[in-house]
Amino acid sequence: MAENTGISWTNHGWNPRMGCDKAAPWCAGESSAATNLGARLWIDYQSCFLDQVRAQHIFDWLSKQPMRPETGECKKPPTHDTIQWGPRQAYLACVPSEFRVTSSGPIPQELSKLHTEIEQRYQAHFNTIQVNRHWDQNSYVQPHTDNMHGHVVMLSLGAPRRFLLRYKHDDKAKAKRWKVGDIFFDQVLPSGSLLTIYKRHQFDLTHEMPTQLEPCGVRISLIWRYLTESVVKGPLGQQSLIQGQAEYKAAQEAWLKAEAARIGLDIDG
Numbered sequence: 001m002a003e004n005t006g007i008s009w010t011n012h013g014w015n016p017r018m019g020c021d022k023a024a025p026w027c028a029g030e031s032s033a034a035t036n037l038g039a040r041l042w043i044d045y046q047s048c049f050l051d052q053v054r055a056q057h058i059f060d061w062l063s064k065q066p067m068r069p070e071t072g073e074c075k076k077p078p079t080h081d082t083i084q085w086g087p088r089q090a091y092l093a094c095v096p097s098e099f100r101v102t103s104s105g106p107i108p109q110e111l112s113k114l115h116t117e118i119e120q121r122y123q124a125h126f127n128t129i130q131v132n133r134h135w136d137q138n139s140y141v142q143p144h145t146d147n148m149h150g151h152v153v154m155l156s157l158g159a160p161r162r163f164l165l166r167y168k169h170d171d172k173a174k175a176k177r178w179k180v181g182d183i184f185f186d187q188v189l190p191s192g193s194l195l196t197i198y199k200r201h202q203f204d205l206t207h208e209m210p211t212q213l214e215p216c217g218v219r220i221s222l223i224w225r226y227l228t229e230s231v232v233k234g235p236l237g238q239q240s241l242i243q244g245q246a247e248y249k250a251a252q253e254a255w256l257k258a259e260a261a262r263i264g265l266d267i268d269g
């Protein structure tokens with residue numbers, strides 16, 4: 001799959017010989033997405049958002065937090081454990097109660113610097129950080145789209161893992177450059193990398209982490225979202241999103257106003 005991936009913008013496909021514990025050779029500078037303006041309108045990918053010392057420090061701290069096995073699915077057993085600070089989104093009704101996670105309280109002090117960096121990068125407010133600890137090569141994330149309003153921001157730490165984004169709809173333009181299921185993004189995410197799907201394209205892409213054959217160690221992902229009360233309560237789907245629109249808008253405006261005041265900008269004048 002290495003040379004001719006049919007991927008819209010990436011230069012390389014995944015090289016299975018890399019395994020997932022080896023250092024990522026491309027984690028040496030700017031993101032490959034930076035070379036493609038089209039992709040930059042949909043996602044933000046920074047292969048080296050955090051340096052390795054800081055990435056390891058956060059990984060070590062998170063590894064000591066009390067996580068619980070979780071699954072978003074109805075029949076399959078968990079392959080990761082989770083902790084979530086800030087509100088936790090609704091589960092499918094059939095997910096067994098022992099594999100559901102509730103909020104562990106507000107975003108902890110230890111992550112507040114990182115949290116502020118993320119908010120300032122996107123000029124957006126996030127009220128929750130979900131942390132998934134993927135145990136090994138058998139851990140996976142099924143292709144899905146999140147049910148929420150804003151950007152989805154994901155920081156990867158630890159073992160590099162392959163992560164894919166696929167088109168959820170055929171290209172509506174005359175050119176028909178892609179069809180549903182085609183790969184939009186296919187990279188092995190190094191420790192310290194940041195991958196964000198912008199809010200206006202949330203529902204145009206699915207995201208997934210496949211299992212892999214080669215053994216590998218633990219990958220921890222941190223995911224920032226803004227979750228409205230209606231998305232937290234459920235049901236999943238369009239209805240909760242419509243209900244939460246006003247709350248989402250008000251929260252973002254309040255955050256921007258506070259941010260403007262912080263830097264001494266008069267946005268009401």
Ligand SMILES: O=C(O)CCC(=O)C(=O)O
Pocket residue numbers: 132141146207209221223
């Ligand atoms: O943990 C990950 O890598 C991704 C998790 C995810 O896609 C989700 O929670 O929606």
